[in-house]
Amino acid sequence: MQREERALDVALDVILQRVVDIKGSLQELLVKMEREGEQVDWPSYLNSFSVISAQIYTLMKLLKNDKTPILRNFLTLPLQLNAESDEKLLLATEGRVPSFSHDFVPNMLRTKPEPDVEQRHLALEAKMAQANADTALKQINVHNKVVKHVMDLVNTAREEWETETASRTNQPQTCSVNETHALIAALGTGKGFKIRTQPPGPSPTMPQQPPPQITTTSKAVSAVKTNIKAANTIHPYNR
Known part of the structure; x- marks a missing residue:
């Protein structure tokens, strides 16, 4: 009996947490609807509905689990009726039910x-x-x-x-991570490069080219000047 009661308490705590999550998502959706009004952001609404649907699916899967006790086999009844205000009950119901009195019992435990x-x-x-x-x-x-x-x-x-x-997941692989790392290491640190050593012996020398010949044109220039001077001494009318 103690094992069954412990399993029931654990299952109720988990179920209560799932219900609180669903309630929080519904409250966020209602607040979003009140704030946005006609300016509806449909992708945001679809995301909210997806979250709520997933939470409900998780709750239903939990209820159908083999380790979860069958809740229909247990009866829910008030352990104590009191007309005075109960702070714990008020906190658990978020201010909706101040006391577990005779007026609230038919509404809270209604099966019809x-x-x-x-x-x-x-x-x-x-x-x-x-x-x-x-x-x-x-x-x-x-x-x-x-x-x-x-x-x-x-x-x-x-x-x-x-x-x-x-088709997106089955695309052929166009790169290799190992080769990429090897290329980065080769470019950054020179890893993988082989240094070639020069064999001993006389170093090859470049063939010597003869120096360029410098030609002088001083005689030609002087001859031209002489001819020009000789032409200037001839009078044009002395023919």
């Missing part, structure tokens, strides 16, 4: 829906019973077709997304 909700549910069931069988069958078939069409679209989009993701 509220009377108004129950009357509406009975009215809908009576309306369904009065409807024609053929008409109801046609509406059901139309509804099933719409749901099937939506499911086909979702499955097609999912298959395309999975195919695209698989």
Whole structure:
């Protein structure tokens, strides 16, 4: 019995923590809706819905776990009724229930829906019973077709997304990490390079070229000057 009670306490603590997480996500979503109003950021809303869906899935998986006790086998009943205010109960319910009195017990431990909700549910069931069988069958078939069409679209989009993701992950490798590290080490520290030593012996010498010959043109220049002077001494009219 002690082992079962301990397992039940552990399971309730974990379940309570999961419920608190879901509650916090819902509160954040409500605050976001109140602040943004008409300026809706749909990707942010989709992320919030994804987080809430994942948290609910985790909670359901925890409840269906083999190690979790079956909660339907246990009864929930108040251990003590008191009309006075209870600080622990007020803190646990965030100020909604000040005391666990006779007025709050039927609402807190209700296993059936509220009377108004129950009357509406009975009215809908009576309306369904009065409807024609053929008409109801046609509406059901139309509804099933719409749901099937939506499911086909979702499955097609999912298959395309999975195919695209698989093609991205299966791309051939175009680089090697080891070769990259070796190249960086070779460029930075010269690792892997072999130093070639010069063999002993006479070093090769460059062939000596004859010095360039310098030609002088002093005679030619002087001859030209002499000719010019001789031409200037001749009078143009002495012919």
